[in-house]
Amino acid sequence: MELFPNIEPFNTFNLPVSDLHTIYVEESGNKNGKPVIFLHGGPGGGVDPKYRRYFDPEKWRIIMFDQRGCGKSTPFAELEENTTWDLVSDIEKIRNHLSIDQWVVFGGSWGSTLSLAYSQTHPDSCKGLILRGIFLVRKKELDWFYQEGANNIFPDRWESFLEPIPVEKRDNLMQAYYEILTGEDHSKKIEAAKAWSTWEGSTVRLLQDENFISDFSDDKFAEAFARIECHYFMNNCWLDSDNHLIENMHKIRHIPGVIIHGRYDIICPVIQAWDLHKAWPEADLHIIPDAGHSIFEDGIKNKILEYTDRFSNL
């Protein structure tokens, strides 16, 4: 299956959401179509125009926004007043601003985390959930990717991730990165941000693509992505227990949903989708046999397209 053609938004605006933050929001597709809110990854990844292409523009009113501190939202890379629960309230602000009663929620990776946090807080606002590359922010998930686990599969790429961190600080890499990413030394900060971001870019696909990896090392992208991710993960995304998102599944089990996950996802191992499905057996689960973590991989793309078509009739 092919993605839909590239389209431009029919409406864009900047929405002030606190004294400090203003977020960029856009609408594309059909003004009278079924509303879908697209929650991007990272946190700190921002939206890409290509994401619009996963939705039939005749059927969907596609709403996308850059979460606090990234993309076209301001202030750039700001960590103050930037938490999971701030984002959850921003999503409701967007829904109210656009006078939308209910919408389908689409989220991959950190977008799946945020989709769960949002829908568990505001279940009545959600008509359906399309979730991919499940990330539940459990300690074992953060350790796997940032301390011990994924390094066994990408030891070559891991060396570059270790590089900005002095040997004596490597027993807690996230803490060491946090100090640099929130420190005063600008050139060290950017160097660390690029290494942090490139580690994710290098591991996101089953088959590596150097062109794609280099996007992650762009100074601007990396600064927001690394600072915001590290800030969220150092704070366990402000969830009140390690298993918070699983423990609250009873609030949203009645909402139609699908879980799509690559078998060889190294950033978010497939056990995370499996555990979510155990707590939400009503949802469809699709493990894609030949994919990693990226939304752009064929098997994942095809399955998403199947479901954005199906869920346009909810």
Ligand code: STX
């Ligand atoms: N971060 C997972 C995540 O949400 C730990 C994510 N990983 N890569 C991305 O997001 C993008 C490719 C969307 C930037």
